[in-house]
Amino acid sequence: MNKYIIIVVFIALSFLGCDNTKKSNIVDNKEVPAKETVKANSKGYTLMKQKCFICHFERPDPAKRNQMIAPPMIRVQEHYQPSYPNKENFIKAVMAYVNNPSQDKTLMPGAVKKFNLMPKVVYDQTELRFIAETLYLIDLGSTPNMHMKMGKGLSLNNGQKWKLKTESIEQVKSIIEKLNNFNSKNIADNNQLGKDVFDDAKLILLDEDYTGDLFDQIHFFFGGIEDNMHTLIATKSIKEANIQVEILKTEFANFNKYFE
Known part of the structure; x- marks a missing residue:
């Protein structure tokens, strides 16, 4: 009798261990969405198209560059997922912004500057949630960094540094000072540092x-x-936060090579 009980328990545990339907992975204590293929006839994707x-x-199209009036959906996804790796938080953030677009809430200040602030549109909240959930789960592939890393996209102005307003230079100096003087192992402090740097950059x-070119x-x-910046804002891992702080220090150390 005991032998049969052991066999039944073993089979049950085997089924429990074979769950292939997980929607996310945990990396450095951070939920990372597992990309899914959302069918073209799924409700969320159909609503997204409509x-x-x-x-x-859906994705950048160089042939239609002059027709772009808003950032591609893949870029929206790429901006929101580092800051909101948790599915429910991602959905809430997207819904909050769509329901009440504002410069204070935007994670895409460059897009706002280029395309202007998204107009406020009244959506059915159930439909909007379907769209936000689909944007979290859908595999839109990946795009090259449209803004490129330093040394590739940046260039001097005919051999001269680009001239910025005094207040902008002071803001960058403040960012550099915050990064260089930062010394905390508290994850909340690291998240706040990321937010402070992003808010200064957004200004x-x-x-x-x-x-124009400037x-x-x-x-x-x-x-x-x-x-x-987005990753530093959201990470729950001190190890990951330390990596992002060091990257930001390195990048900002090069700022004065191009701007003054």
Whole structure:
């Protein structure tokens, strides 16, 4: 009798251990969404095509560059997932922004500067949740870093540094000082540092005085580190936070090579 009980328990444990339907993985204490193939006839994707693709391309299309009036959906996904790796938090953040777009809430200041703030549209909240959930789960592939890392996208202005406003230079100095003087093993402090750096960077990106080639260069610089800032804001791992802080220190150390 005991032998049969052992066999039954073993079979049950085997089934429990063979769950191949997990929606996420845990890496460095951070939930990372497992990409899924969302069928073209799924409700969420159908709603996305009907409601979102009116303004947003699914992916960047160089042939239609002049027709872009909003950032591609894949870029929205790439901006939100580092800051909101948890599915429910991601959905809430996307819904909150769509319901009430504002510069204070945006994670994409460069896109706001380029395309203007998203207009406020009244959505059915159930449908909006389907769209946000689909955006979290859908595999849209990946895009090259559109803003490129330093040394590749950045360039001097005919051999001269780009001239920024005094207040912008002071803001960057403040960022560098915060990074260099930071010394905390508390994850909440690290997350706050990421938010402080991002908020300071956002002020510069949204400055209406910066246009044309000058804005493009500013965008190249901050675009190259936006994933690092978002990751530092959201990570729950001190190890990961330390990595992001060091990357930001290195990148900002090069700022004065291009701007003054």
